[in-house]
Amino acid sequence: MSDVLMPGLYIVATPIGNLGDLSPRAAEVLANAALVAVEDTRVTAGLFRHIGTKRPMIAYHDHNADRVRPGLVERMGREAVALVSDAGTPLISDPGYKLVRDARAAGHLVVTIPGPCAAIAALTLAGLPTDRFLFLGFLPAKAGAKAEAIAEVASVRATLVLYESGPRLAATLSALAKELGDREAAVTREITKKFEEAVTGTLTVLADRYADSPPRGEIVVVVAPPGEAPPANIEDADAALAEALTRLPASKAAAEVAKKFNLDRRELYARAMELKD
Numbered sequence: 001m002s003d004v005l006m007p008g009l010y011i012v013a014t015p016i017g018n019l020g021d022l023s024p025r026a027a028e029v030l031a032n033a034a035l036v037a038v039e040d041t042r043v044t045a046g047l048f049r050h051i052g053t054k055r056p057m058i059a060y061h062d063h064n065a066d067r068v069r070p071g072l073v074e075r076m077g078r079e080a081v082a083l084v085s086d087a088g089t090p091l092i093s094d095p096g097y098k099l100v101r102d103a104r105a106a107g108h109l110v111v112t113i114p115g116p117c118a119a120i121a122a123l124t125l126a127g128l129p130t131d132r133f134l135f136l137g138f139l140p141a142k143a144g145a146k147a148e149a150i151a152e153v154a155s156v157r158a159t160l161v162l163y164e165s166g167p168r169l170a171a172t173l174s175a176l177a178k179e180l181g182d183r184e185a186a187v188t189r190e191i192t193k194k195f196e197e198a199v200t201g202t203l204t205v206l207a208d209r210y211a212d213s214p215p216r217g218e219i220v221v222v223v224a225p226p227g228e229a230p231p232a233n234i235e236d237a238d239a240a241l242a243e244a245l246t247r248l249p250a251s252k253a254a255a256e257v258a259k260k261f262n263l264d265r266r267e268l269y270a271r272a273m274e275l276k277d
Contacts, residue, residue: 005032005080008109009100012082013089016116016218017192019050026113027051034079037072039094043086055082065095069102076108087218089117093137093163118191119161122220125198126186128159129225136162139172146172150179160223166214169221170207176223177203184224190217237261241272250276 010029015021030036031053037060038044048054060068060083075081083090083099090096103110123130134156140146153160164172169187176185180203187206188198195217199206203223237257244253254269 005029005034006109007076007078007080008111009076009103010080010082011090011096011100011110011112012084013113013115013117014044014047014084014087015192016087016118016121017190017196019047021116021192022047022051023113023115026115029080029113030055030082030084032080033082035072035075036082036084037068037099038084039086044084047084060095060099062095065098069099072099073102073106073108076103077106087116087118089115092117092119092135116192118163118218118220121191122186122188122198122222123159123161125188125191126159126222127198127200128184128186128222130159132158132225134158134160136160138163139175141168143171143175146175147179150176154180155226157225159225160221162221162223164219164221166216166219169214169219170210172221173203173207173210176221177207180223180226183226186222187215188220188222189215191220193217237263237268238271238275241268242275245272245275 010033012026012029014026030048031051033055036044036055036057038057039059039061041057041059044057058068058072060072072081083096085092085094085096091100100110119135123133134153136149136153139149139162173185182202182204184200185203185206186198186200187210190196199209201209240260241253241257244256248256250272251269254265254272257263258265258268
């Protein structure tokens with residue numbers, strides 16, 4: 001890569017713990033950017049000390065993003081502006097997407113320098129299905145809103161990944177168990193650091209484990225997808241079919257119930273004709 005970066009926005013992933021995970025490309029971009037937008041200047045200053053350089057920084061976070069963003073977009077037209085979070089990949093659980101959106105709208109170059117991400121790293125440690133997963137970020141703090149958010153994804157046939165803090169971990173695990181059932185799960189913490197761990201078990205077992213001893217460090221919870229749906233109860237299907245026949249022709253009633261219960265439509269149509277007789 002040339003020492004002179006083209007004007008635009010450079011999205012730079014930084015280590016989530018172990019500074020050795022900073023890629024050479026990320027280090028080079030950070031060393032040559034005209035300006036680096038950061039969550040916390042103190043955190044990123046430590047990263048600059050690690051790579052042996054100093055660059056101008058500007059704070060960009062939830063509380064000032066709307067005010068700072070126009071100036072950053074203007075500078076991208078003539079200089080290279082890098083975006084980092086305190087740890088991991090920017091835009092994952094932070095407001096960076098609005099900066100990308102506005103940079104693209106202004107016609108600026110947008111480049112990503114991929115690297116560490118706690119959610120993906122936790123998936124690799126958990127030993128749970130990874131072919132399909134849903135990232136939830138942080139759940140709401142209040143119990144009612146948290147339960148509602150969990151209920152919304154209860155039927156999603158995918159592994160769930162979420163961030164949580166130590167003091168709230170046990171309550172969140174209990175809420176997950178109540179809304180999702182006692183699924184297999186993993187609590188991963190301090191990923192890439194000296195005390196990295198992934199503790200596995202059912203949600204209730206994990207909730208009990210951390211009830212009186214909340215862990216320290218950055219935490220990612222990974223929850224297994226729901227198990228196979230139980231076979232349809234033929235009595236329930238018959239009741240649904242009888243109800244559907246009061247408002248639909250036999251063919252449409254059979255199609256509706258077949259979709260709801262994952263049953264064969266032709267068999268249900270035959271059953272519908274029997275019920276009508």
